[in-house]
Amino acid sequence: MTMPKAKPPGQDRGHRRVQLLLDTAADLILIHGPEGLRMDMVAKQAATSPGSLYQFFPNRTALLMALVERYSMAISTLAEEIVSEQIEQPPGSMAEAVRSFLAPFLDFYARNRAYVILAEASDRMFSGSGYAFSEDDDVTQALQRVLQPFVSVDQQHRLELVCRMTTVIAHSAIAKSFDISEAAKVAWFAELDRWVQSYVHTLQDL
Numbered sequence: 536m537t538m539p540k541a542k543p544p545g546q547d548r549g550h551r552r553v554q555l556l557l558d559t560a561a562d563l564i565l566i567h568g569p570e571g572l573r574m575d576m577v578a579k580q581a582a583t584s585p586g587s588l589y590q591f592f593p594n595r596t597a598l599l600m601a602l603v604e605r606y607s608m609a610i611s612t613l614a615e616e617i618v619s620e621q622i623e624q625p626p627g628s629m630a631e632a633v634r635s636f637l638a639p640f641l642d643f644y645a646r647n648r649a650y651v652i653l654a655e656a657s658d659r660m661f662s663g664s665g666y667a668f669s670e671d672d673d674v675t676q677a678l679q680r681v682l683q684p685f686v687s688v689d690q691q692h693r694l695e696l697v698c699r700m701t702t703v704i705a706h707s708a709i710a711k712s713f714d715i716s717e718a719a720k721v722a723w724f725a726e727l728d729r730w731v732q733s734y735v736h737t738l739q740d741l
Contacts, residue, residue, distance in 0.1 A: 553591050557602050561649035569656045606650040614677035621681050629685040636681050644709040651710050675699045690738045
């Protein structure tokens, strides 16, 4: 079943209102989670009428879809910027390429906790809606482009799997780091780096 989608705003004022509603939904997700988010909560927190909210978003699923799509556009732009930078100034090694690719994404995920929470819940939240969550695919493809020059022809078939696993583990690492101390966070991401590097290194070893 295809769910109703958000109505695109027709004016600057409408666009600003939509952004406010999406920002409000993101803030509330941090408190209640995507499953606990209610449309009346969003309207009240944004100091807008329910009718104004439903004018743009016919239901919660449409609101969450629009929020994910906004994040996904930012992520796709970030991925292209990183790929372009690495093409212009190629890293000296695969290890350097992976680190310089992942660092901006880890920063993005850390600054947008609601997105990580929503991404983790996407299979549950969008089941039966006809919405395909594709951000992992976008990041995976960008990482493949970055690592391809370092991988021999006979290992290219494994590259997509390695990149997909790296993307998934980055999400999970950020999600697990939200409520731990800064010292523990440093140790956690050092462990993530060791895991990613050891896995990526198999592309050169085999």
